[in-house]
Amino acid sequence: MGKTATSSKIQIQTLRDRGMELDLPEEKIKEILLDIGYYRLGFYWNPFEKNKSHEFNGGTKFSDVVKLYYLDVDLRNILSRYINRIEINFRTKVVYYVSNKYKTSSTWFIDPIVMNSRFISTINDYYNDKFKNNNRTIQLHHKKYPKDTYAPAWKTLEFFTFGSITKIFKSLNDQDIRKRIANEYNVLNLNKFVNLIDTIVFVRNTCAHGGVLFDFQIPEGIAILPGINFNSNNRHSLDSCIKIISYILNSVSESRRIEMDELIKDLFKNHKDNNVIRGIIESKIGYKFD
Template structure:
């Protein structure tokens, strides 16, 4: 285990010794190593390593590593924008349709007759003094209505994360309500919508926390997307998650779906002539060029 701090100069020597073509001026390479970091960039030159000594495949260029890094950055920004669009739509649909079903119960998300016990056992620890204090509309509600233990769902859910909203959907016990919401996205089985949403929460969180996503592995895999074939029949790649996102978006806004598709194609086409990165896009990310 390496425990010694390595200077920028020594980092550059290591890369050169391992066979990387340092095809930029050393001053620029130093600037990038100080900006992004040697360890962080290691995730992006790892695909080009050929052995346990971390030697690089012949022809590996520093510029190629940086291209892969910025592909990852641009893809994160792109995906999180459209996942946020989905999040807003799903929150609205969940709040509206369940509330219409239980129109006399504004805090149905706390009701033992509506929500599964495993969800309810955690709600008090989530909806606590800190939650009420830091979220202004919730705070105002409890000042105005001091006897209320909880605020109505349409107020509360505005302060829930995407993952928390998806958890609410997961733990609604009446399957007919879950199916009603699923059908809004042209999905027959609630379990399939749940799978899509869980996948996109995972992708969204990876993007939001600057995770490396070009080789993202979706552990449980994506359930079959209606009318869509996964590349190489592999459902665990980021591309499979993107296909789930596109399917759900199509049932929200065809304009936004077309917009996302065009932006994805434009992003990947930037690297169509770069064999090293193209191979990663196809084999790691799972995208298939036309």
Template sequence: MYLKRATTIDEQIAILRNRGIIISNEEKAKENLLDIGYFRLGFYCFPFEKDYPLKDNRTHVYKERTIFENIVELYYFDYDLRNLLMKYINRIEINFRTYLTYFVSNQYKDSPTWFADPAIMNNQYANSFESKVYDDTFRATPIIKRHHQHHINDKFAPAWKTIEFMTFGSILKLYSNLKSEIVKSQIAKYYGIKSVNVFLNYMETIKVIRNTCAHGGVLFDISLPLSIKNGPAGIMDNNQKNNLKGAMLIISYILRQISENRANEMEMQIRTLLDSTKGIPPVNDIIDRCSGYKII
């Protein structure tokens, strides 16, 4: 067993050509490889391989007439889609953070630090909040640090300060650990969802897409780790329950509960982005097959 050695850009070009990729503009290809990276670009090469979608025992041989520029186009489609989605997912995240804080804080006015109150939260969550969320790094957040400088006897800053600096994933965990099923249900109903389990499933789906976008992950052929539940966003087939198209139906549904205009705007921009690949059949065929979106 040995580790592979690093390769130069010239060696990378030679490897790609030996595997059947057509590179007509070598200087531009070198620029792309230095900009994107050989390893990262490999995720976008994969759908052009003859073995795709098999991941074991791959030959790394490409389909006939595979053009390097098409691989780069697929990469930039994914790049643009991630950037587009972050704007709208951020709207959902802030709205959920704000409404959760507002609603629960007003349910429990006598407990401004309800997120660590065992009477309101599941005991294990409440008792571990300080070590798992409100640690030294969290306390060093400027606004949180300033709060404790001014209120030296407070163990925690109140919810409207604390929750503002929690991650999306942490806020979902906070929501799921509320003891009151009635409170959780009322929050879910604010977004037009009767079932707490369906609401959590929808929000977990959005979290996966959000983290993929934020960390530059591959989006067009994402396979969701948790299947989407049927609910008010619609009945989905087995493919949609785990692919990008299904996730987009969820994002669009939740966003529409917040703003019809923003949901319409997002859907129009996604359609424009999809339409931009119409003139590149190998690319839009891959997007169609992998994401579930039909490019007409």
């Protein structure tokens, strides 16, 4: 199955031979395989496998695999929506505070007074012909001001990724601005704030690229903050990451934080009575039901 393409009919028979209970009509299963893909769906039946031969535990149902997949999809959509609020807010604060501190340097992201030399040396990785051609605002700026090497920061950074904005934040020479921004998210320790933002960016990138969430683990442990209790003291789990997203989001909008928390709680609650999915939510994601 690894190196040769197979038909959905063979794929269905393979699942049956490995012990999966195909509890949906065969035409529906075929439709799902052609929609999601056998390979992608394999990430979601992996926790049901009992050995390296990919045989399934007794009682493994195709419908539970599909439920786990859509749990992941729904969770990804929720997190993407609210991380976007954090991203926009963070970008705005960086641009606002730095631009107003260095009013005579509209392109401060390449100014050695403002930025460290390591970032400036990599600017062509971010600001190049592809960047200019792909962003109409930047394109129009250079058409209107052909002598400008770069557009002003408030135009340019609008089209930088969350990860790139985070790198800019880390590269600021002005520690006072960095601390001021961190404090606005109720984080007093700058190193901890960087850790939290890096965590959110990592989750954001996983969501943006369709990564699997139910067994997500953050490589670097999340910084400890007063008032946040990580279940089982696991500072790598998705549940711990969600707690951090919620904490930072609360400084952006308390109502949006409440909204996100309720959506995630309701999503997990919908699977509370399915012992299989509930077990994965608790053991893999790290969430604890009330």
